[in-house]
Amino acid sequence: MIIFGATAVTLMMLFYALESRSNWFTFAFAWACLASSAYGWLAGTWPFGVVELIWAGVAFVRWWRQSVH
DSSP, X not given: OHHHHHHHHHHHHHHHHHTTTOHXXXXXXXXXXXXXXXXXXXXXXXXXXXXXXXXXXHHHHHHHHHHHO
């Protein structure tokens, strides 16, 4: 399970760094946030899971707004 969490957080950082290159990196960042949130819930660290879920929501909204315009 630790590999899942480390992979999710690593992908979050990578996609966040690449967001300015393509709107699809914002979309990928949102999914990585969801994966990180799932890891937080599975690991029993619900505050981490909640924060990452919020980040995912913010990222999905940002992606949606970028896609529409």
